[in-house]
Amino acid sequence: MFACVVAVIGGLLGSSIGGITHGLVDTGLKSFSVVILGGLDSFVGAMVAGPIIGLAESLGGGYLTQYVWGGVRDIIPFIIIIIVMVIKPYGLFGEKRIERI
């Protein structure tokens, strides 16, 4: 329930800036990149990673568009996901899980 309440707050803020379409679903997918970069079980991680992803998206969209094809803004979070997965799978602040058999 808390998850949904927090998601609703995010949705309200997001739609007050950009307006409502069901393209908001993409925002949900992009928020995956925030939790992945911050670490899945870390609030601090989400707080730190949120601005990083947001800035990377905006600045990257602004500066990279002249070098690569347009619309690069939309996939920067996904590229970040791939890079984080390869380099640091549990994110910046995530707890590294030790597995037993």
Add this chain to the structure above:
Amino acid sequence: MSLPCGIRNYNYAQDMAIVRTKTQWVMLIGVLILVLSFPAYLSNYWLGIFNIIGITLIAALGLNILVGYCGQLSIGHAGFIAVGAYTSAILTNHFHVPFIFALVAAGLLSGVIGIIFGLPSVRVKGFYLAITTIAAQFIIIWIINHWGITGGFNGMSVPYASLFGFEFASKTSQFYLVIIITIMGVFFAKNIARTKVGRAFIAIRDNDLAAEVMGVNLLYYKLLAFFIGCFFAGIAGSLLAHTTYTLNAEQFSFTDSILYVGMIIIGGLGTTLGPILGVIFVVLLQKVLLPVYLVPFLERTFTNFPAGFASGVAPMVFGLVLVLVLVLEPRGLSHRWSLIKAAYRLWPFSY
């Protein structure tokens, strides 16, 4: 792998046989004759539907190897199908490569792209891997939309498949092309589950650490699973491109990727029969039952509702049916089929 009552294996050849008894042979040949004679009595519309079923089935077989046997969740399958479709389309359109080579090249390139996006699977699994494959889907579609050679948002037209000068332009010829490759795919998928590779996949699915301790090379087999799964996707994409004539990135949406996972879960993960039943069920429901029968029925029955009512209800019914199937049949349609078979063999006794 249960045999009918009173049938025992006396030598290795019998133990290895896929089709074991005479009854099974008769039924298999009967079904094959039934399927191959579809063009004799079905209209072009239904042949088109069966083409879609065949192509979707090839993709679902690959996903079944990846998710059902090896346990590596992939929600980017439509992206890999798109790689195959565009590879084949570009090769035949711009470089005039014969169709059969373009088909194989589409499979191979799709498999290689699958390996690249499957690399994180060596370090992460489950939820993390699912998100990585979502990322793969969006990156692939973005590249297709913006790279000049693919025609971008406008899409591109693709020549029909041709083999030794024969062009597969009619629905009937396309049906035979698709169905033969589908049968080969089913046979390959059935066999791969019984080999060393398939057993290694199953060991990795059940517990990858334990599998590694037992001597299964995780890196090799996980990437092999990605390669085989995406190879099937590439073949399916190539066939899709050469039977629909036009190609657009809209055909490979994120929703389709989720639907592919849904199909194999509804059919039954990790079985050969599962994808077949799941694909037939979902495609018939989505393409025929809802738009052709349910929507006109609703429009006739509820005349006082607004105009978009019936077409709006159809997706909801679709979702409801999928949820109901999963609630009532959590192990998939193929499990129900094996229960029916067991009941038939033991009848009139209950055990």
